[in-house]
Amino acid sequence: MCWCTPLAAAPVAGGRFPLSSLRSHRRRGRSVRADASPEPEADTQRKKVAVAGAGWAGLATAHHLVKQVCLNLRGDRFIPSAFVFSVRRAHTLVREYEVTLLAAESGPTEEVGLRGFWYPYRNIFSLVDELGISPFTGWTKAAYYSPQGLTVEFPIFHDQPRLPAPFGMLAYPEFPSLPLIDRLTSIPVMTAVIDFDNTDTAWMKYDAMSARELFKMFGCSQKLYKEVFEPAIHASLFAPGKQCSAAATLGMLNYYMLSHQESSDFMLCRGEVEDIIFSPWLKSLELKGLKFLGNRVPTSLAINKDTACVSGIVCGEEVHEADAFVLATGLSPLQCIIKNSPFLHSQQEFTNVLHLSTIDVISIKLWFDKKITISKVANVCSGFDDPSGWTFFDLTSICDDYTDKSTTVVEAEFYNASHLLPLNDEQIVSEASSHLIKCIQDFEGATVIHQLVRRSPKSTMHFLPGSYKYTLRGSTTLPNLFTAGDWIVNRHGSFSKEKAYVTGLEAANRVVDYFGDGNFAKIIAVEGNEPHIETRSKATGCY
Numbered sequence: 001m002c003w004c005t006p007l008a009a010a011p012v013a014g015g016r017f018p019l020s021s022l023r024s025h026r027r028r029g030r031s032v033r034a035d036a037s038p039e040p041e042a043d044t045q046r047k048k049v050a051v052a053g054a055g056w057a058g059l060a061t062a063h064h065l066v067k068q069v070c071l072n073l074r075g076d077r078f079i080p081s082a083f084v085f086s087v088r089r090a091h092t093l094v095r096e097y098e099v100t101l102l103a104a105e106s107g108p109t110e111e112v113g114l115r116g117f118w119y120p121y122r123n124i125f126s127l128v129d130e131l132g133i134s135p136f137t138g139w140t141k142a143a144y145y146s147p148q149g150l151t152v153e154f155p156i157f158h159d160q161p162r163l164p165a166p167f168g169m170l171a172y173p174e175f176p177s178l179p180l181i182d183r184l185t186s187i188p189v190m191t192a193v194i195d196f197d198n199t200d201t202a203w204m205k206y207d208a209m210s211a212r213e214l215f216k217m218f219g220c221s222q223k224l225y226k227e228v229f230e231p232a233i234h235a236s237l238f239a240p241g242k243q244c245s246a247a248a249t250l251g252m253l254n255y256y257m258l259s260h261q262e263s264s265d266f267m268l269c270r271g272e273v274e275d276i277i278f279s280p281w282l283k284s285l286e287l288k289g290l291k292f293l294g295n296r297v298p299t300s301l302a303i304n305k306d307t308a309c310v311s312g313i314v315c316g317e318e319v320h321e322a323d324a325f326v327l328a329t330g331l332s333p334l335q336c337i338i339k340n341s342p343f344l345h346s347q348q349e350f351t352n353v354l355h356l357s358t359i360d361v362i363s364i365k366l367w368f369d370k371k372i373t374i375s376k377v378a379n380v381c382s383g384f385d386d387p388s389g390w391t392f393f394d395l396t397s398i399c400d401d402y403t404d405k406s407t408t409v410v411e412a413e414f415y416n417a418s419h420l421l422p423l424n425d426e427q428i429v430s431e432a433s434s435h436l437i438k439c440i441q442d443f444e445g446a447t448v449i450h451q452l453v454r455r456s457p458k459s460t461m462h463f464l465p466g467s468y469k470y471t472l473r474g475s476t477t478l479p480n481l482f483t484a485g486d487w488i489v490n491r492h493g494s495f496s497k498e499k500a501y502v503t504g505l506e507a508a509n510r511v512v513d514y515f516g517d518g519n520f521a522k523i524i525a526v527e528g529n530e531p532h533i534e535t536r537s538k539a540t541g542c543y
């Protein structure tokens, strides 16, 4: 990504941008030169932007805005592009935005635990290239388990000959105990999945229904649902199918599993995302002028009643004033902000958000006293202890820190884990160990020599049936307030981190549009449907 993003690459995030801002974009795109260093101290009328939340979404917004620079002639006026080349020596580049990033912790953080990066994460992969870092393992294989043992083993799909979607997903995984007749019952529902186009109409059509009802309606066998789809839903939406919106499930399956054969392939971060990705990323942003303020927990928003705009983010005793604001704190902190802000609390758009639910997660890192053979690095388990699903990862083969040791280090994450929250660490570890033994017998003779238990209550959105109508968009009725995060409504079609990152860029674009100054971030679209699917969708006029 560069300062001179071509106009054609400007995304249409939640609507079309007005012509005036596109014109200023085109002008600036031609006049800004990358060979001059911006002068952060130069005097300009810089617009102040405050971003709350230093996860993927908040960092993405800051990332784009701190790169916006414009020309300034002797520090007193901006000059038109036609004039630039004749007076080039006299100009300086100045930062257009003064960006402050407010973080709840001392540094940028992710929700919890360890993270997978899927094949379609094109925007995040492009960011990683831009940062010049190599945070990932190679492509990794996964397996699903039920209390009866292994149910599915997935290959690395892009190593297999490419079949038209969704047949690769039917043909290449190994299902030790799932008869072909059960697998064939997936075809009708797969058709619905690949037709799901993430439009408002599609969401409204399926959101009131649960995923469980959807699979029943399409005739999916119970065994197939239990052994394949239920674990996929648990691992991506963090709750069982009967508690998840059918629309969210269709969107998720479309993005991660069925629209292209290789969509299910993923890599893992070779350590904590905070250390390996966020830390160098934040450093690069600070070098570009970002003001990072840690340990600031926003409690409410201050509103200017005359302008009906936000005037500041209140963090305890401090008020951080700015001209525009992006809230990227995640759902649960935003709900607290709404409850504490009388103006927001009087607006339907924001009180709607209070109807949304969140999910508790427990993450456990266990060190075992011996080497244990874990055939797949990433493992998804479901049906053990309804309503919670869980995953475990062999950190010994992922993280540089744990390789070549005589121990085995495993990370397990329990989703929808409210029933585990009141237990003490020993009880949680004992629960996790007994679950692990059901999947891999070798754990039986191994002793836990060290443990780390992290409780993350309300850590992620619960996509309950009927949630869609309560969910915020990236723009709000307050003209200078924007939101970002993996839980808001957008039309990109991605999920999880990639969606959070994309909504962060979209929020930056909304800020640029609001001020009418700067370049729009280039957002890479999700790969389009394969031609046979496109033809089918057009013929049936699905949505």
Ligand SMILES: Cc1cc2nc3c(=O)[nH]c(=O)nc-3n(C[C@H](O)[C@H](O)[C@H](O)COP(=O)(O)OP(=O)(O)OC[C@H]3O[C@@H](n4cnc5c(N)ncnc54)[C@H](O)[C@@H]3O)c2cc1C
Pocket: 052, 053, 054, 055, 056, 057, 058, 102, 103, 104, 105, 108, 109, 110, 111, 112, 113, 114, 115, 116, 117, 118, 296, 297, 298, 328, 329, 330, 333, 334, 361, 413, 415, 459, 460, 484, 485, 486, 487, 495, 496, 497, 498, 500
């Ligand atoms: C258990 C689990 C496993 C997951 N695994 C994966 C995976 O493998 N791959 C994947 O792509 N995605 C995964 N996700 C989803 C992914 O973590 C999210 O999509 C992503 O973290 C969302 O980023 P965000 O910036 O929107 O929000 P968050 O990551 O929630 O970031 C919000 C930021 O705001 C900060 N904050 C919190 N409260 C406040 C406050 N009051 N004020 C200011 N700041 C605050 C937080 O500390 C954080 O820095 C997983 C999620 C969970 C819960």
